[in-house]
Amino acid sequence: MESPQPPIWSEVSSGPVGEEPQMPDKDTMAMTGTEDTPGGKASPDSQDLKPSVFHSIKFFVLCHSLLQLAQLMISGYLKSSISTVEKRFGLSSQTSGLLAAFNEVGNTALIVFVSYFGIRVHRPRLIGCGALLVALAGLLMSLPHFISEPYRYDGTSSGNMSQDFKASLCLPTTLVPAPASSSSNCSSHKEAKHLAVVGIMFVAQTLLGVGGVPIQPFGISYIDDFAHSNNSPLYLGILFAVTLMGPGLAFGLGGVMLRLYVDIDRMPEGGISLTSKDPRWVGAWWLGFLISAGAVALAAIPYFFFPREMPKEKQELHFRRRVLAVVSKDEDAPPGEPPKKQGLAHIAPDLTMIQFIKVFPRVLLRTLRHPIFLLVVLSQVCMSCSVAGVATFLSKFLERQFSITASYANMLIGCLSIPAAIMGIVLGGVLVKCLRLGPLRCSALCLLGSLFCLLFNLPLFFMGCPTHQIAGITHQPGSQPERELFPGCMESCSCPSDDFNPVCDSSTRVEYLTPCHAGCTNQAAPNKSHVFYTNCSCVTGRGPVQGGSCESACSHLVLPFMLLISLGGVMASVSHTPSFMLILRGVKKEDKALAVGIQFMLLRVLAWMPSPVIHGSAIDTTCVHWAWSCGRRAVCRYYDNDLLRNRFIGLQLFFKMGSLACFALILAILRQQDKEEGTKATCSGLQQQLLVSQPEKKPEESRV
Known part of the structure; x- marks a missing residue:
């Protein structure tokens, strides 16, 4: 706003207490159609004009409830897909936790200045701009999917479309080419691409926090300013009730999207043999961000049509006149009496930015002493x-x-x-x-x-339940895998060290990293739900093992x-x-x-x-x-x-x-x-x- 909102007692003349104001206040003019007309007179057609829906505080409450619902849905969606994002881009839990925390970095850096700018700006438009920034952040969060290569859940190359059929089997060393080490597959381009993908997600989370700064504070203050005093708690209660549904919808959306395969938009010709129960399964984490971003963008449109100020609800008029009569008594205080102290929220409109920054620490320390x-x-x-x-x-x-x-x-x-x-x-x-x-x-x-x-x-x-037994891996955190648990059973195999295609021996509840580590040389014809590997030298009776991790007993x-x-x-x-x-x-x-x-x-x-x-x-x-x-x-x-x-x-x-x-x-x-x-x-x-x-x-x- 160009100037701070005038106090309510400045809207009337200094007439005697108990008399009607000589000049109608802004709300009265807005309700009678006399505002913005020469001389304060109503235009001939003013009574025929219907008030716009954007001048209704009830419609603003509806729009703001939907916007905050969509905003919390997009900010909570990352938490619903955090393990999937880790699996897709090879992130540790510490890195993914830092990624989730970056949502608060931009928000915290700017939230203090909401007190300063709160009544100086066009609040609805600033809310709309913040919502569009949130939608842009959602689009950026989904961008790593489109710039990354298709997800490969085994060690095959991109040209091999028969994924998972002969991969990870125990074959004689003479029939298998020497496995390429993980370092040989690395290049500066690949590492730069990985860093770019992670950097994009961090930037998106920061923008998500920055865009959310004006939405809740400005929306609540706008409702409180122009709603009836008796209706304001009801409106805010409705707003909070609808808003709290956002995280629930975020996790529900995550539950639906993660049932879909991550590369649903670019599936290989032969299809995939994975199911959602496979530990290598990666769901369509990016699709939820697109849906949430679209919802936020749609919810932001009405804010560019709301006025900077709207008239109070009609029921407020008589109440305000009684308040004006009481307040006018305070204005007639003796000149020598010091004025009442006001908080930083009241004096902020009269301060410059430098003065506001200087005053804020003192008020902060005074508050923290309580x-x-x-x-x-x-x-x-x-x-x-x-x-x-x-x-x-x-x-x-x-x-x-x-x-x-x-x-x-x-x-x-x-x-x-x-x-x-x-x-x-x-x-x-x-x-x-x-x-x-x-x-x-x-x-x-x-x-x-x-x-x-x-x-x-x-x-x-x-x-x-404790972790079931995993062949070759000790249960000491931080230790490297040990392959000496089953010596001799896979000496003739050439098992890649970085491959991951777990299989389970259901009779002993022992899990192997790959069929190769179980000594399996053949694969049974796969069906839609299960894959079996046979002729396994490390399994008792050389019996078949089922693809996938062992199910938990708990x-x-x-x-x-x-x-x-x-x-x-x-x-x-x-x-x-x-x-x-x-x-x-x-x-x-x-x-x-x-x-x-x-x-x-x-x-x-x-x-x-x-x-x-x-x-x-x-x-x-x-x-x-x-x-x-x-x-x-x-x-x-x-x-x-x-x-x-x-x-x-x-x-x-x-x-x-x-x-x-x-x-x-x-x-x-x-x-x-x-x-x-x-x-x-x-x-x-x-x-x-x-x-x-x-x-x-x-x-x-x-x-x-």
Whole structure:
């Protein structure tokens, strides 16, 4: 905006209190059709003109709900396909966690200045521009698929279309050409292409964060400015309810897209013999980004037609006139009396950019000195660290721990965990409203929610199975594979060291990296669902082995595991609304808007940015067999399931215990404050009684 929005008392003349304003305010002119006409008179045809749908705040709420739904869908889709992206481009969990965290880098760098620019710009248009930037980021995220070569799930060359038929078999050394080492297949062009692909995804994630900066803050402020005061909470509640469905749709979309083969747009002539249960399967991860980007682009179109300011809803008019009468009393204060202090959000329009940057650190430090605010933010940081780790890697954890497909894991998360979190947030808000909880009881509710969340997560340590036996690989994280477990059975084979085509001996539940490592020389005629290899020298009885990894003996535990995760999510989400109330009721009135902004900034910097990297690094330490590409460590092929479960769930419990400790301190501080206030009230009551009784005693003393 060119100038800050005028305060409501500047829209009326300085007439006596209780009289109608001499000049109609902006909202009155907009409703009667007298705005933007010479002399303030209505044009003859003004009553015949129907108001545009873009001047309706209800239509804005609808558009903004759909936009935020699409935005969260595109930002959450990467988390639903994180394991697939790792497998496709050879990324470690630490790198993929850093990629997911880059969404917050651009957002955090610019979110502070929303307070400065918030009322100086055309908010709807800036929201539309941000949405288009989000759509562009989605297109960039899918670009690596189109510039990369087709996915090869075995060691065959691009010219060999009979993939997986004779690949990885145990053949005499004289009949097999010398295997080319992985380093000989590397070139500077290939490495540069890999770096370019990874760089494109990092840039896309940064743009995704930058584009999302104006969407939520400007949308909420726009609704609050032009909605009826009684309708504003309802509109914001609808907005948040619809928005929370975005992550659920993201995981549902991931579940559908990952059932499709990655190169569905360029399938080989002979087709493929993989199924979605094969560990080498890569789904169409890129297709979801295109769909989400298209949804965001469509949702951005109406914002370029909304006005910079729209009239208030009609029901607000009489209410505002009563407010004007009250406010005008404050304007008649004595000249010598100092004006009331205002927060940074109120004085920001009068500051230059340099002044705003200088003032902000002082206000930030003043806000952080508040003990309740600091402890609430720290508790939310701990809980957000837990949520960020689960949102990023829970799908991969379920795949590895229970041997289920990525599609099924996403469906479980989208149908159970996210609806449970939404239910918890709604339940927390209902409890605060219906029971009229004060700060002390809000902190007690947060403490109970964190405690029950912790209790529901304790059994998760014992729900899982150890990794089944893998021929030639020890279960010590960080150690290199050892091929001496079955000596002599594959001496005559020439097995490539970097090949990966796992087979399973179902009788002994031993898995081999390739049919060659099992000593198999023939392949049975493949059918649509299974591939069998025969004449295997390393298998007892030289019996057939089935292609694919061995199924987990604990796959039946995945539903109880998700049930406990969901119940813990409900309990953790119950504390969402009460913790916000602790901040809003704990800080000074003039600092509320800035306190919420600081809160979100600290959550991004301390939780949403580092947590995916921390969880990814912890997952990498449990790897027992890495794939190598051009001398660098690529994707992990096997994990120690026990160690993976202990470290992943252990991190969750660590952060939740930190949140529980913070809420316990908050409750103790608030109880102490209540006791001090009670003592002060008692002392003041005694003083008043003494002052009242003193005049009655003085005559007696004078007579004596």
